[in-house]
Amino acid sequence: MSNLHHMKSPGSANAVRESSQTERAIMGLRDAVLRGHFPPSERLSEVEVADHLGVSRTPIRAALQRLAEEGLLEAVHPSGYVVRAFSEQDIADAIEVRGTIEALAARMAAERGVSRLILQQMRDCAAKMQAQFDSPVSDDERLEQYAIFNERFHALIIEAAGSGVVQRALTRVATLPFASPNAFVSAQARLPGSMEIMRMAMMQHHDIIDAIEARAGARVEALVKEHSRIAHKNLELALRNRDVLDSLVGAPLIQRA
Structure with a gap:
């Protein structure tokens, strides 16, 4: 039997790598926000966050969305996010x-x-x-x-x-x-x-x-x-x-x- 059936496709490997980068971005951004690197009410720039975490902008977009869902960030119009403050x-x-x-x-x-x-x-x-x-x-x-x-x-x-x-x-x-x-x-x-x-x-x-x-x-x-x-x-x-x-x-x- 050919071993080809047991080999991961390039697409599968890329998906795993992208998932890992996204999780890294989520954890890194969450930690940065909680430690005050990005202060409350500050508008977050994808470029600035990507530079701080050392990842590309694609996983940063996913991380920003996740933290907004968690309640640490707030979506602002027309587009973008700010860090929430908590009473x-x-x-x-x-x-x-x-x-x-x-x-x-x-x-x-x-x-x-x-x-x-x-x-x-x-x-x-x-x-x-x-x-x-x-x-x-x-x-x-x-x-x-x-x-x-x-x-x-x-x-x-x-x-x-x-x-x-x-x-x-x-x-x-x-x-x-x-x-x-x-x-x-x-x-x-x-x-x-x-x-x-x-x-x-x-x-x-x-x-x-x-x-x-x-x-x-x-x-x-x-x-x-x-x-x-x-x-x-x-x-x-x-x-x-x-x-x-x-x-x-x-x-x-x-x-x-």
């Missing part, structure tokens, strides 16, 4: 929406049932987060490791729901400033009272796992909503500590009172 209420609303979607995912997981493997992975994440508090490493290293396992824990909740619709909805809202579960983790050691809040969050992780395992849908939905309010408390602390807030990714997009 404190916008950020609080984004955190609320993220918590509501995660709570829905947890309820779906509990009601539909979850494999022993996913439950064990969730327990492993919770245990590794707890272990960071007994680790002799620096606060920065401890929080870096905590963030890895915390991100995985929240991803497992969505995976356990088994819903692509829910996953896409969460992915969209989590890209907004401070809406992701790890938005404040890097600053926890510098926010007064924040480490105590983190300990409370870890206790909630165990309760969430137990409720999913018990297939208690209404209980786990309430638990996850309460868990998301941890982010609201951290936001309030950060807003009272501007030096800490300014060090966080996304801070340049906040409208200052």
Whole structure:
């Protein structure tokens, strides 16, 4: 049999390459916007963005459209985009929406049932987060490791729901400033009272796992909503500590009172 059937066509290879460049452009532009390289209300030039990211203008067009769909950019007439600014209420609303979607995912997981493997992975994440508090490493290293396992824990909740619709909805809202579960983790050691809040969050992780395992849908939905309010408390602390807030990714997009 000829090996020609197993060879990728030039068109297929080009499609893969273009897809990779587009994803690179999306991630690069999102990071640049959140870090303030392109300030709020600034009109974005395709040429400037392409030069900054080192990619061609074609994937930049796709990246601009994607970030507009996510809410980080706003389309302006007759054509083009500007970086959006976010009020404190916008950020609080984004955190609320993220918590509501995660709570829905947890309820779906509990009601539909979850494999022993996913439950064990969730327990492993919770245990590794707890272990960071007994680790002799620096606060920065401890929080870096905590963030890895915390991100995985929240991803497992969505995976356990088994819903692509829910996953896409969460992915969209989590890209907004401070809406992701790890938005404040890097600053926890510098926010007064924040480490105590983190300990409370870890206790909630165990309760969430137990409720999913018990297939208690209404209980786990309430638990996850309460868990998301941890982010609201951290936001309030950060807003009272501007030096800490300014060090966080996304801070340049906040409208200052």
